[in-house]
Amino acid sequence: MGSVEQPVSMPMQAERRFRRREWSRNRTYYYLIIPVVIYFILIRYMPLYFLQVAFREFRVTRPISQTDWVGFRHFTDLFRTPMFGNALWNTIRISFAKLLFGFPAPIILALLLNEIRSSGFKRFTQSVLYLPHFISWVVIAGIMYNLLSPDLGIINNVIRSMGGEAVYFMGEDRWYVPLLVSSSIWKESGWGTIIYLATISRIDPDLYESAMLDGANRFQRMIRITLPLISDVIVVLLILRLGNVLTVGFEQIMAIGNPGSLPGRHVLDTFTYAVGLRNGRYGIATAAGLFKSLVAGLMIYTSDRFAKSLGQRGLI
Amino acid sequence: MTNVVGSRRGAFDYLLIAFFVLACVVMVYPFWHTIVTSLITFTEYAESLILLWPRSIDLSGYQFVIEQGSILRPLQVTIFIAIVGTACSLLATTIAGYVLSKRFRFSALIVNLILITMFVHPGLIPTYINYRNLGLLNTLAVYIVNGLIIPFYFVIMRTYYLSFPTDIEDAAEIDGCSVVQRIFLVVIPLSKAILAAIGLFFAVQYWNTFSPSLFFIRDQDKKTIQEYLFRIISRAVGDDAEETAAVVFPESVKAANILIATVPIVLVYPFLQKHFVKGVMLGALKG
Numbered sequence: 001m002g003s004v005e006q007p008v009s010m011p012m013q014a015e016r017r018f019r020r021r022e023w024s025r026n027r028t029y030y031y032l033i034i035p036v037v038i039y040f041i042l043i044r045y046m047p048l049y050f051l052q053v054a055f056r057e058f059r060v061t062r063p064i065s066q067t068d069w070v071g072f073r074h075f076t077d078l079f080r081t082p083m084f085g086n087a088l089w090n091t092i093r094i095s096f097a098k099l100l101f102g103f104p105a106p107i108i109l110a111l112l113l114n115e116i117r118s119s120g121f122k123r124f125t126q127s128v129l130y131l132p133h134f135i136s137w138v139v140i141a142g143i144m145y146n147l148l149s150p151d152l153g154i155i156n157n158v159i160r161s162m163g164g165e166a167v168y169f170m171g172e173d174r175w176y177v178p179l180l181v182s183s184s185i186w187k188e189s190g191w192g193t194i195i196y197l198a199t200i201s202r203i204d205p206d207l208y209e210s211a212m213l214d215g216a217n218r219f220q221r222m223i224r225i226t227l228p229l230i231s232d233v234i235v236v237l238l239i240l241r242l243g244n245v246l247t248v249g250f251e252q253i254m255a256i257g258n259p260g261s262l263p264g265r266h267v268l269d270t271f272t273y274a275v276g277l278r279n280g281r282y283g284i285a286t287a288a289g290l291f292k293s294l295v296a297g298l299m300i301y302t303s304d305r306f307a308k309s310l311g312q313r314g315l316i
Numbered sequence: 317m318t319n320v321v322g323s324r325r326g327a328f329d330y331l332l333i334a335f336f337v338l339a340c341v342v343m344v345y346p347f348w349h350t351i352v353t354s355l356i357t358f359t360e361y362a363e364s365l366i367l368l369w370p371r372s373i374d375l376s377g378y379q380f381v382i383e384q385g386s387i388l389r390p391l392q393v394t395i396f397i398a399i400v401g402t403a404c405s406l407l408a409t410t411i412a413g414y415v416l417s418k419r420f421r422f423s424a425l426i427v428n429l430i431l432i433t434m435f436v437h438p439g440l441i442p443t444y445i446n447y448r449n450l451g452l453l454n455t456l457a458v459y460i461v462n463g464l465i466i467p468f469y470f471v472i473m474r475t476y477y478l479s480f481p482t483d484i485e486d487a488a489e490i491d492g493c494s495v496v497q498r499i500f501l502v503v504i505p506l507s508k509a510i511l512a513a514i515g516l517f518f519a520v521q522y523w524n525t526f527s528p529s530l531f532f533i534r535d536q537d538k539k540t541i542q543e544y545l546f547r548i549i550s551r552a553v554g555d556d557a558e559e560t561a562a563v564v565f566p567e568s569v570k571a572a573n574i575l576i577a578t579v580p581i582v583l584v585y586p587f588l589q590k591h592f593v594k595g596v597m598l599g600a601l602k603g
Contacts, residue, residue, distance in 0.1 A: 026420040028495035036412045040429055047438035047446040127589050128340045134581050136524035138542045142549045142574045143346045157365045251526050258550050276441045289439030
C-alpha cells in the first residue's frame with residue numbers, strides 16, 4: 001500500500017509547494033488585481049443574477065428570491081403590447097437603413113482617402129473627419145434643431161429662397177429615419193475609416209507596382225487589389241455589426257427622435273427605459289432586454305456561420 | 317501613400333480634392349453656424365439666409381445663460397466627474413493592464429472574465445436593480461463606477477504592456493524596487509503617450525455622460541451637462557414660445573448652451589488627435 005501511495009502524494013506535495021511559491025512570488029500582483037476582480041463581479045456580473053426579474057413578479061420592497069415565479073407571463077404581455085411591436089419595427093427598419101447606407105460609408109471614404117496624393121491635405125482631412133465622433137448626440141441634436149428649424153433654420157431658408165415650402169424635418173415622421181441615418185454617417189463614418197486605412201497601409205506596395213506594369217488603372221487597382229485585401233476586416237466588422245442589429249443607439253434616438261413626446265418613435269432600448277424606469281414595470285422591461293440579447297446572440301452565430309460557408313475566416 | 321508611382325495630377329485628383337473640401341465644410345459648418353448664432357442679434361439672425369460671419373458681436377445669449385445660472389450646477393458636476401472619473405479610470409486600467417500582462421496562476425482566467433463583458437450585457441433593468449442594492453443610485457459615484465473600466469481600453473493597455481521591454485523592469489527589480497514602486501516609478505513614466513491617449517478618451521466619455529444621468533440620478537443637482545442640454549432642447553420642441561424670447565432669442569441661448577457643453581472637447585481635440593489613432597490601432601490590430 002505504501003508503495004502505491006508514494007507516487008501519488010509526492011506530486012501533490014510538490015504542487016502545494018509550487019503553489020505556495022507561486023503565491024509568494026506574485027503576491028503583489030494578486031493584491032493589485034483582486035479589487036479589479038471584485039469590481040467586475042460586483043458591477044458587471046452581479047446584474048446577470050437579476051435577469052430573473054423577467055420571470056418573476058418583482059416587488060421593490062422584497063428581496064428578489066422571495067418573489068413569485070410567473071413563468072413566461074412577462075414575455076406574453078410584452079408581445080401583446082402594441083408599443084413593443086412598434087418599437088421592434090422601428091428598431092429593425094432603422095437598423096437596416098443604417099446597415100445599408102451607414103456601413104459602406106467608411107469603406108468608400110477610406111478608399112477615397114487612400115487616393116489622396118498630398119499627405120498634408122490627407123492628414124488635415126482626416127482630423128476634420130474624426131472630430132464629430134467626439135461630440136455627444138445631445139449636442140448634435142441641438143445643432144440639428146437649429147439648422148433644420150422650420151422658421152429660420154438655414155436649410156429651410158434655402159428651400160424658401162428657391163421657392164419651396166418649409167419642411168418640419170425634426171417633426172415629420174417620413175424624415176425620421178433619413179435624419180437618423182445621415183446624422184450617423186456624419187458623426188461616425190470618418191472615425192470608421194481608421195481601421196480600414198490601417199489595413200490598407202499594410203498592403204504590400206509591390207502588388208500595386210506589378211498591377212501598374214500590367215496596365216491596371218487607378219480604379220482597377222482600388223477594386224481588384226485594395227478592396228479584396230480589406231475584405232477580411234469588412235467581414236469581421238459586418239458580423240459584429242449584425243450582432244448589434246437591435247442596438248440602434250439609445251442616446252441618438254432620445255436626442256433626435258424625442259420619443260418621450262413622440263411615442264411612435266420608440267426603439268427597443270428607449271422602450272425598455274420608458275416602460276421599466278419611467279413606468280416601473282421591471283418585469284416587462286427586463287423581458288424586452290432579454291429578448292434583445294437572445295436575438296443578438298443568434299444573429300452573431302448565424303452571420304458567423306454564413307461568413308464561414310462563404311469561405312471567409314469569420315469570428316468565432 | 318502607396319500610389320505615388322507615376323504622380324501626375326489628373327481630373328480624378330481634382331475631383332477628389334473637391335469632394336474632401338466639401339466634406340470638411342459639411343463637418344465644420346454646423347459648429348461654425350452655432351458659434352455665429354450664439355454671437356449675433358435676432359435681427360441679424362432673422363435677416364440672414366446663411367450665416368457666414370457675425371456682422372456685430374452681441375454676447376447677450378451668453379449673458380442670459382450665465383445670469384440665469386441653471387447651467388452652473390450641471391457644469392460643476394460634469395467637470396467633477398470628468399476629472400475624478402478620468403483619474404480613477406486611468407489608474408484602474410493601468411493596473412489591470414499591467415498586472416494582467418504578467419503570467420501568474422489566474423491571469424488568463426481574469427483576462428477572460430474581463431473580455432466576456434464586452435459581449436455579455438445584462439441590460440438596463442438588472443443593472444439598475446444592482447446599483448440600487450449597492451446604494452449607488454442617485455450618487456455621483458454611480459457615474460464613475462458605471463464607466464470605470466472599458467474592456468476595449470483594457471485590451472489596448474494590456475497589449476502595450478505585453479510588448480514592454482522586460483530588461484528595464486528587471487533592472488528595477490534588481491535595484492530593489494517593489495512591484496508598486498516599479499509601476500509608479502518605471503512603468504507609468506514610460507507609458508505617458510498611451511496614457512495620454514486613453515486618458516483623453518476617458519475624459520471625453522465622462523464629459524459626454526448622458527444616459528447614466530437619465531437612468532440612475534433623480535436629484536436635479538446631480539445631473540450632467542448633457543442631460544441639462546437635453547432638457548433644454550426637448551423642451552423647445554413642444555413649445556417654441558420660450559419665456560426667454562422677450563429678452564434674447566431662444567436660438568442664441570440654445571447655441572450658447574450647446575457651445576458651453578462642447579468647448580472642452582474642442583479644446584482637448586488637438587491633443588487627442590495626436591494620440592488617438594495610435595491608441596485605437598494598437599487595440600484594434602492586436603486585440
